[in-house]
Amino acid sequence: MALNITRGKMDKAQRVVVYGPEGIGKTTLAAQFPDPLFIDVEGSTGHCDVARVDPAPASWQALLETVRAVKAERPCATLVLDTADWAEQLCIAHVCAERKWKGIEDPGYGKGYTYLAEEFGKLLNLLSDVAAAGMHVAVCAHAMMRKFEQPDEASAYDRWELKLQRKTAPMVKEWADAVLFLNWKTTVEAVGDGKAKARNARRTMFCQHHACWDAKNRWGLPDEVPADYGQIAPFLRPASAPEASPAPAPQAPAPHGGTPDAALPGFWAPALQLMEGIGATVDEVRAVSAAKGHHSTDTPAKNYEQAYVEGCIVAQWPKWVEEIRKLRKEREPVPFGAPDMTKI
Numbered sequence: 418m419a420l421n422i423t424r425g426k427m428d429k430a431q432r433v434v435v436y437g438p439e440g441i442g443k444t445t446l447a448a449q450f451p452d453p454l455f456i457d458v459e460g461s462t463g464h465c466d467v468a469r470v471d472p473a474p475a476s477w478q479a480l481l482e483t484v485r486a487v488k489a490e491r492p493c494a495t496l497v498l499d500t501a502d503w504a505e506q507l508c509i510a511h512v513c514a515e516r517k518w519k520g521i522e523d524p525g526y527g528k529g530y531t532y533l534a535e536e537f538g539k540l541l542n543l544l545s546d547v548a549a550a551g552m553h554v555a556v557c558a559h560a561m562m563r564k565f566e567q568p569d570e571a572s573a574y575d576r577w578e579l580k581l582q583r584k585t586a587p588m589v590k591e592w593a594d595a596v597l598f599l600n601w602k603t604t605v606e607a608v609g610d611g612k613a614k615a616r617n618a619r620r621t622m623f624c625q626h627h628a629c630w631d632a633k634n635r636w637g638l639p640d641e642v643p644a645d646y647g648q649i650a651p652f653l654r655p656a657s658a659p660e661a662s663p664a665p666a667p668q669a670p671a672p673h674g675g676t677p678d679a680a681l682p683g684f685w686a687p688a689l690q691l692m693e694g695i696g697a698t699v700d701e702v703r704a705v706s707a708a709k710g711h712h713s714t715d716t717p718a719k720n721y722e723q724a725y726v727e728g729c730i731v732a733q734w735p736k737w738v739e740e741i742r743k744l745r746k747e748r749e750p751v752p753f754g755a756p757d758m759t760k761i
C-alpha cells in the first residue's frame with residue numbers, strides 16, 4: 418500500500434470545552450464563537466440573542482438526531498452544546514429506561530457507568546463528525562469540587578473537575594482540542610491583626626493543567642488569560658470543509674387521525690418530539706405497538722404506561738422508525754394496472 422504523507426499544521430474546525438462554576442459566563446463566551454447555533458439542553462440561553470434549536474431536545478435520542486441534522490444541513494459555523502452535564506442526564510435516563518433500571522447503579526459493580534460511557538461516546542463521535550464537516554464545536558459544562566488523592570502525596574486535596582461521571586469526564590477531555598476553565602481569580606491581602614480579605618476578583622480563563630483544575634490547549638496559550646473571547650478568536654477562524662451535500666427535502670407529515678397531541682399525558686413529550694422529526698402520527702405508533710403485540714389495536718395512546726413510552730418507544734426509537742416506514746410502505750396504494758402481489 419502506498420503511503421500518502423503530509424507535513425505541517427492542518428486548518429480544521431476546533432473542538433472546545435468551556436467549563437466553570439455557575440454564572441461565570443460560559444454561555445456568554447460561547448455565544449461569541451463564529452455564527453453559533455445552540456442546542457440548549459439546560460435552557461440557559463433565554464437571556465441571550467442567539468440562534469438555538471427550538472424546541473430543545475427532551476430525550477437522548479432527540480439530542481442525537483439533532484446533532485445528525487446539524488451535520489447534514491450545516492446551518493452554522495459553530496455548534497454549541499449547553500451543557501454537557503445536562504446532556505449526560507438525558508443519557509442516564511435513556512440507559513436506565515432501555516434496561517428497565519431504577520437508577521444507573523442498579524446493576525452493581527459500576528456496570529451502569531460503563532454502559533453510560535459507551536452511550537455518551539456516541540454523542541462525542543457525532544460531534545466529531547460535525548467538526549469534520551467544517552463546523553467548530555463548543556461544549557459548555559459546569560464545574561464541581563472533588564476530593565483528589567494522588568498516589569505520591571500524603572493527603573488528599575480539593576480540585577475543580579467537570580461535573581460529569583468519572584468515566585465520561587475523561588472522554589470529554591480527551592476528545593477536545595482545548596479545555597478552558599473559567600473562574601474568579603482573587604487576591605488575598607492582609608488587613609492587620611492576622612486577618613486577611615479577598616479583593617480584586619476578576620474573571621480568568623485558565624488554559625493549562627494545574628493541580629487544582631483540568632485545562633489544556635493545543636494553541637500555545639499561556640497558563641491564564643483574561644476571560645475574553647479575543648484571547649481565543651485567532652484560533653477559531655472559519656475552517657475548510659468538504660462541499661455540503663444537499664439537505665433532503667422535508668417530508669410532509671402524514672395526516673393525524675385520532676388522538677390529538679394535547680390529549681396525551683406529559684410524559685409523551687419526548688416521544689412526540691421524535692415523532693415530529695419524521696412526521697409520524699400517534700396512530701402510526703399505535704399501529705406499530707399493536708403489530709408488536711404490545712397493545713391491542715383499540716387501546717388509546719393515552720392509556721400507554723409511562724415506562725412503556727420512555728423505555729420502549731423513546732429508548733428504542735431507531736427501531737420504531739424502521740417499523741413506521743415499513744408500515745407506510747405496506748399502506749402505499751398499488752399503481753393502476755399493477756398486480757397486487759399480496760393476492761398472488
